[in-house]
Amino acid sequence: MSQAESQEKIRVEGLDFHYGASQALFGVSLGVRTNHITACIGPSGCGKSTFLRTLNRMNDTVPGTRASGSIQLDNHEIRDLDVTTLRRRVGMVFQKSNPFPKSIFDNVAYGPRINGGGSRADIADQVERSLRRAALWDEVKHKLHQSALGLSGGQQQRLCIARALAVEPEVLLLDEPCSALDPIATAKIEELLLDIADSCTIVIVTHNMQQAARVSDYTGFFLMGRLVEFDRTEKIFQNPAHRETEDYITGRFG
Numbered sequence: 001m002s003q004a005e006s007q008e009k010i011r012v013e014g015l016d017f018h019y020g021a022s023q024a025l026f027g028v029s030l031g032v033r034t035n036h037i038t039a040c041i042g043p044s045g046c047g048k049s050t051f052l053r054t055l056n057r058m059n060d061t062v063p064g065t066r067a068s069g070s071i072q073l074d075n076h077e078i079r080d081l082d083v084t085t086l087r088r089r090v091g092m093v094f095q096k097s098n099p100f101p102k103s104i105f106d107n108v109a110y111g112p113r114i115n116g117g118g119s120r121a122d123i124a125d126q127v128e129r130s131l132r133r134a135a136l137w138d139e140v141k142h143k144l145h146q147s148a149l150g151l152s153g154g155q156q157q158r159l160c161i162a163r164a165l166a167v168e169p170e171v172l173l174l175d176e177p178c179s180a181l182d183p184i185a186t187a188k189i190e191e192l193l194l195d196i197a198d199s200c201t202i203v204i205v206t207h208n209m210q211q212a213a214r215v216s217d218y219t220g221f222f223l224m225g226r227l228v229e230f231d232r233t234e235k236i237f238q239n240p241a242h243r244e245t246e247d248y249i250t251g252r253f254g
Helices: 048-054 083-089 104-114 120-133 153-165 183-196 209-215 233-238 243-249
Strands: 008-019 022-033 037-041 065-073 090-093 171-175 201-205 218-223 226-232
Touching: 008 048, 008 201, 022 048, 022 065, 022 201, 022 218, 037 048, 037 209, 048 171, 048 201, 048 218, 083 090, 090 153, 104 120, 104 153, 120 153, 120 183, 153 171, 153 183, 183 201, 183 209, 201 209, 209 233, 218 233, 218 243, 226 233, 226 243, 233 243
Parallel strands: 022 226, 037 201, 037 218, 090 171, 171 201
Antiparallel strands: 008 022, 008 065, 218 226
């Protein structure tokens, strides 16, 4: 194995995916580098969110779906892993923030508790550490036992990131996490992603090409269920190898 390959946290080869009789992904192959940010871009309906959800088998919850090909996490096929263990290692944050109707503290403590996170003091430490990593601690430390539903949209999204980080995932998947947020909240999320990337591999689906250019190290361009191009982000945006990629980035379609 080459040094470059040894730095891959996830390796996808020949991934096909079907919703019933409809094929959504065609032969997708790429490597997700450890402790880097990988962005997936492309027009609506191009398969990028479907691809993201295959990485922790979230699509397994949809009846009639099937995947073929290979997805390896640290050189182990994810279909051979216990799905609960997989989703603890590969966390996910969704497009719409979805805090539990519980206190801020209990939202973040949920994962550590169900995973046997130790004493009350241990869990309190994990909650504080996760909220700090999500750049939210200073804003909520005085109201930890108030409802999470009282937070602003941007705070709720960072809370969901803190909740995902509380179980210390190796990979964090984010599906358009800023699509409903204003520019100030979006900037906070982007800064947060750059801060945590040194300890967590990140894959983000975004419709915002400027966001992909700002935060990611690698970018994949999806079109009609196919991965047209995958390379370092600056290469994709400054000198794409395919006309379709250039047309999308320059706004000629999509």
